[in-house]
Amino acid sequence: MDIKQVINQVNRDDYVWKEDGDLLPQTTATEAIENGLRMLQVQKGQRVLEIGTGSGYSTALLANLVGTSGQVVSVDIDPELTKRANGRLSNYPHVTCVTRDGRTGYELNAPYDRIIAWTTPEYIPNSWKDQLKEDGIIVAPFRVLPIAGCMVTVQLKNVDGKLQGGLVSQEGYIMMTSEPVVNFFGHEIHADVTGTGDHPFWASSEWMKQLHSENWNKKFVQASPESSSFEESGMDIRPYLLGKYPDGFTFAFHPDHGYLIGYSSPEGFALLSYHYENKWMVSDKKHEDVLSSWWNDWVSNGKPSYDQLKPIVVGDRITVTLRGGE
Numbered sequence: 367m368d369i370k371q372v373i374n375q376v377n378r379d380d381y382v383w384k385e386d387g388d389l390l391p392q393t394t395a396t397e398a399i400e401n402g403l404r405m406l407q408v409q410k411g412q413r414v415l416e417i418g419t420g421s422g423y424s425t426a427l428l429a430n431l432v433g434t435s436g437q438v439v440s441v442d443i444d445p446e447l448t449k450r451a452n453g454r455l456s457n458y459p460h461v462t463c464v465t466r467d468g469r470t471g472y473e474l475n476a477p478y479d480r481i482i483a484w485t486t487p488e489y490i491p492n493s494w495k496d497q498l499k500e501d502g503i504i505v506a507p508f509r510v511l512p513i514a515g516c517m518v519t520v521q522l523k524n525v526d527g528k529l530q531g532g533l534v535s536q537e538g539y540i541m542m543t544s545e546p547v548v549n550f551f552g553h554e555i556h557a558d559v560t561g562t563g564d565h566p567f568w569a570s571s572e573w574m575k576q577l578h579s580e581n582w583n584k585k586f587v588q589a590s591p592e593s594s595s596f597e598e599s600g601m602d603i604r605p606y607l608l609g610k611y612p613d614g615f616t617f618a619f620h621p622d623h624g625y626l627i628g629y630s631s632p633e634g635f636a637l638l639s640y641h642y643e644n645k646w647m648v649s650d651k652k653h654e655d656v657l658s659s660w661w662n663d664w665v666s667n668g669k670p671s672y673d674q675l676k677p678i679v680v681g682d683r684i685t686v687t688l689r690g691g692e
């Protein structure tokens with residue numbers, strides 16, 4: 367059965383709603399689940415380890431994809447969630463939800479044909495490598511640069527005992543924790559500069575790790591978006607910048623103007639709105655010129671997107687590079 371068929375077959379409402387009628391905060395958007403499952407290439411009869419049970423909805427989809435000749439073990443750090451999911455998945459005898467830190471995998475049912483994580487480890491856990499079959503596939507989110515906002519989901523294949531990078535998609539998920547998650551922090555947990563107040567700004571760039579500039583922070587907070595000459599949004603150029611990691615690469619959040627991506631130095635910035643086309647925040651011509659040159663490179667390389675990124679395994683970390691050495 368293919369993924370679309372399974373999505374049509376499983377009633378999402380049976381999983382994602384709490385008793386009080388609110389959406390369970392640990393629920394993943396269906397489109398993101400679909401992308402992850404497509405990269406996982408699950409076959410009927412396979413044994414799958416899922417990390418991050420959450421609502422149990424993705425578990426139900428996996429259960430249908432492997433069929434009753436297969437098996438799904440789903441682990442979550444939160445005992446309330448695994449108990450809840452076991453209840454809702456009781457009509458799937460080939461599914462077990464277990465409370466466990468996903469970084470240790472689940473050796474009892476190993477080895478697995480597939481391992482999928484919906485929560486981000488700091489590095490590739492050894493247990494995942496040890497518990498994966500030869501030719502098996504891992505799909506998991508990783509931070510691919512030491513900058514906030516630089517998570518993607520990658521596909522890794524076990525080839526002759528070594529993990530090799532396959533596909534990349536844009537999705538990022540909450541960092542793995544050692545206790546049930548109570549605060550659903552976003553990218554700001556990796557920020558290099560954070561403002562104060564109820565709705566603080568934050569920013570992240572390599573130079574900010576060495577230098578603190580109150581002047582930069584003030585300039586950034588006071589800036590307003592202007593129209594840019596670019597037709598796309600910052601989200602479109604993101605994969606190219608992740609693959610290139612140009613000097614001064616910056617990800618930021620403005621309390622009034624949202625997420626921004628682009629170039630900064632201690633003297634200023636040129637940052638594209640992440641979600642809106644034609645919008646940027648620029649402090650001066652020098653920064654504008656640098657970002658424009660990145661933009662022109664992206665365009666002259668055919669506007670590469672996530673399908674042009676390749677994950678590279680470096681020790682226990684993942685980086686991404688542009689295919690074809692661009």
Ligand SMILES: C[S@@+](CC[C@H](N)C(=O)[O-])C[C@H]1O[C@@H](n2cnc3c(N)ncnc32)[C@H](O)[C@@H]1O
Pocket residue numbers: 392393394399417418419420421422423424425441442443444447466467468469484485539540541542543544546547
């Ligand atoms: C995005 S949610 C998963 C959503 C789920 N796939 C769904 O369809 O609803 C991420 C889950 O990872 C769990 N989590 C966080 N840290 C973990 C860890 N160290 N081990 C296992 N699960 C963890 C959280 O409790 C949360 O339920």
